[in-house]
Amino acid sequence: MDRSQGRPSGRGERMMKSDRSNAWRSMLFIVCSLFLVTGMALGDPCDDDPCYDWDCPDFDECACGWADPCDPMCGGDPCDPACGGDPCDPSCGGDPCDPACGWGDPCDCGWEDPCNCPGWECLDWCPGSDPCSENCVTDPCADPNGDCYNVCDCTYCQDPDCPDYDECYCYGGPLECNPLCPDYHPYCNPECSEYDPCNPAADCFDPCDPACGGDPCDPECGGGDPCDCGWGDPCECWGDPCDPECGGDPYCDPACGGDPCSPKCGGDPCIVGGECWDPCDTSCPDYDPCLCDPPSCAPPVNDECEDYIGLFDGLTTFDTTNATTGAPQGDFDQCTNFGNINVYNDIWYKYTPECSGTLTLSTCDEAPFDTRIALYDAPPCDYDGQVLACNDDGDGCSNYTSFLQYEVAGGTPYIVRLGGFGSGDAGVGRIWVECVTPPNDCLEELPDCPSDINGDGTTDVLDLLGVLDGWGQTGPPRPAGDCAPGDTGDCVVDVLDLLEVISAWGSCNCSDPCNPDCDNYDPCHPDCGGDPCDCGFGDPCECGWGDPCDCGSGDPCDPACGGGDPCDCGWEDPCNCPGWECLEWCEGSDPCSENCVGDPCADENSPCYDVCECTWCQDPDCPDYDECYCYGGPLECNPLCPDYHPYCNPECSEYDPCNPDADCYDECDCGGGDPCECGWGDPCECGWGDPCECWGDCP
Structure with a gap:
């Protein structure tokens, strides 16, 4: 609704002039001032006319004529013909079949025979109708209880009496697995229980397939892969790419674990900024231990x-x-x-x-x-x-x-x-x-001739001077010059020592066997440290006068030392000595026995290595080769084995416990058994339910 209708034009014109140029602003101010003065003199126009303006507090759009009188808000009726309505419209309560409304459609209003109206073909009482056609029933097989449901049309494979029943197609599964079908070829389809691509009758049989006993290396099979067949280049087939013989470089190639920066590879860690630069290489002249190992410089x-x-x-x-x-x-x-x-x-x-x-x-x-x-x-x-x-x-x-x-x-x-x-x-x-701590030798006994201070075997002026040199000294240790009193002295050099020297003046009567000046001197005495070999009581072997045969330096095979063991000394035929059975030239020997070779299969280059003994499954020509056992995997999965029964072993590719030929086939587990016999049927239908709950009338 246009709210501008009925609004005084003078007021609207004055409002529109608010955005004029500055030349008009002075005139607008004067006009507004006059209007204000006039308004103040005349009062509020909304008091006399509530429809004066839509801003008036009592303004009513419907009463003031600003709204559509047909608007329901203003009491209008859109079904009123004056408002463009149709009283025959069902939404206005009209009945299109009313004669006043033109009688309506005869088929819709029930005046015409339904068999003459659209949809007659779906009415079963109309002649020529077909209620089960696709126009009437979208899917006649959707409801087994429907009048249009036909067992042969919908599930013809369930009833052999149906005209379209086909014992090949209705058998189920791929047609090539069904022996009732002309396309029966089960050997090449893994879904078939008789799947056997190695059967010569199979369309997919490949006599060169190793799984079928073929040899891909046979020229008739194309020669095979050179590497698999053994005539390829060892370096290209199975050699180590890092082997120098194959062009590899185990020393300098990083991919082979080599170090391109090693001196052998021409790397120089001392070239600053180079690929191999290592500032912490100790061999470099610029090596700074404080930079590379700061703790070492602390x-x-x-x-x-x-x-x-x-x-x-x-x-x-x-x-x-x-x-x-x-x-x-x-x-x-x-x-x-x-x-x-x-x-x-x-x-x-x-x-x-x-x-x-x-x-x-x-x-x-x-x-x-x-x-x-x-x-x-x-x-x-x-x-x-x-x-x-x-x-x-x-x-x-x-x-x-x-x-x-x-x-x-x-x-x-x-x-x-x-x-x-x-x-x-x-x-x-x-x-x-x-x-x-110095030893306290002042408690020890004095030597046999204590007055001989210098030990020359005579008490004379030299010893007297020795006492005077040590005069007044004390110990321990015993001071030089202490020779009295008694057997131990007093650890002081004084007048007693001087008197002892004077009283013992002359040669000493010594009895020290280790003193060359004494009459009983014996350099071989145990206390004198003599050489046992020089003195005659040393070990004969250590001193060199012992028997070489007894001392271990002689040859035990020397007749002078008894001749030794003939086998050890080489005088006896080795075939007559212990270990002869390991010598290949000895009659009756077996150098490859366990006593001679712990494991003859450990070294392929050993003369005792026998392919058939060690890896007999690799060569069909070996006497113990068994195509069943050597095929690999569980024997029941191998069609070459008499124990071939693949359906019950999950490791077999033909594993199918629901195959009727399987030893482990269980009709109940595979969904084909009688529900009552398998134990999962309805108790009431199977007869073991509670009579009161199933069919009885129990109080």
């Missing part, structure tokens, strides 16, 4: 004085390669230093001896660089620790390695500093640590 954990670690008796391996030079410096000023008072590339240890005695710290012959060792009474990190002893080069030690000894007190901790002479002295080495 300083030792005991690099600084305050980070010392424990040091214990025995050999300890150290590595100062990455050690730094720490404080304090200048500690070698009180030791032999060759003009250098510092220790470079040093590491730190703490050692607590378990004994009171002589401590040995030694890298002698145990390091490839010039070492230095210093011993402190406390950590010198804050310069409180004092150097107790130090050593640069030990006497007789190679590579200027060190040897230090110091008297220590058991249980007292000491700090050990180990480093190098110069800034370039560092590396891997070992340090020997040992604490030895």
Whole structure:
């Protein structure tokens, strides 16, 4: 409905001018101002006329004539002829068969005989009709209970009396499997129970098929595949493509496990940016161990004085390669230093001896660089620790390695500093640590001639001077010059020892068998360490005067040593010796027996390898070859075997337990048995149901 009808034109014209150009805006303002003043003077026009505008609150489209009077919303009737309606329309309650509406269609209104109307052919009472035609019944076979259902037309294979019954077609399955059909050829169709492509009568029989006993390598069969038949190129057929004889390269081809970057293949890991470049190859001149193995370049954990670690008796391996030079410096000023008072590339240890005695710290012959060792009474990190002893080069030690000894007190901790002479002295080495308590020999008896201080067999002025040299010394260990009193002395060099020398002045009456100056000297005495062979009591074999045959150096086959075993020495015919049965030239031997060859089939190149004994199924000419067994698979699946019964074995391609010829055929399982006999029929129909539930009238 057009809401603009009946709207005052003056107001509409003024509203349309709102979008005019700026030239008209001033005039519009004046007109609007006049309208406002006039409106205020006249009041609201909707109060006098609710149809004045559709915005009026009491505006009604139907009452104001703006709506279609035929609209049901305004009370109109679309079936009213004035509104274009048809009172005879069934939707308006009309009856097209009413005479007022033109009587309608005679067939639709029932005035005409149905047999004269459309659809008469489907009415069974009309002459010439056919209610079961396709025009009347789309599928007469859809409903077995329908009047148009015909058993022979719909299921003619169920009744042999039907005119279209065909015992070939109605047998079921492929026609070539049905012996009742002229097309019966079951041997080539796997669906047929008699399927046998190797039957010579089969259309598909191929005498060259190996499954049928044929030989594809037979020239009459086309010669076969050269590889399968054995005359092909070994490299193309079954050879290893990586075998050098087949053109392979097992050393440089990655596909064969080779390494194209190996030197043998011309690879160079040292060419920067090359395909084989390996910055971490140790053979390259630019190898940087710190880049490739950062932990290996880290300083030792005991690099600084305050980070010392424990040091214990025995050999300890150290590595100062990455050690730094720490404080304090200048500690070698009180030791032999060759003009250098510092220790470079040093590491730190703490050692607590378990004994009171002589401590040995030694890298002698145990390091490839010039070492230095210093011993402190406390950590010198804050310069409180004092150097107790130090050593640069030990006497007789190679590579200027060190040897230090110091008297220590058991249980007292000491700090050990180990480093190098110069800034370039560092590396891997070992340090020997040992604490030895001196023996208390002051309790032992004095020698037979204690006054002979220098051991020359005579007590004289030299011994007197020896006492004076050791005057005042004490032990243990026993000081040189202690020779009195008694048998043990007193471990002190004093006046008693001087008097002993004076009183024993002259030659000594010694009885030490190991002392060449004594009358009873015997170099072969067990206590003197003499050579047993020189002294005559050594082992004859070790000393060289024993019988070679007894000492094992002689030939047991030498007649002088008894001649030995004739078989071992070669004097007897080998065929008369143990093991003769394995010698092929000995009469009656069997070199291929289990005693001689554990498994004759293990090595195909062995003279004892027999194809028929080891792999008799590979050669039909072998006496034990059995075409049934050698065919492979279960025997009941093999048509070449007398036990051929494939229908019951799921591994057989002809597996069909519902084949009536199968030993395992069960009529009930295959859906062909009597439901009542098979146990799955209706209890009431089969007669074993409850009479009350099935057909009885039970209270």
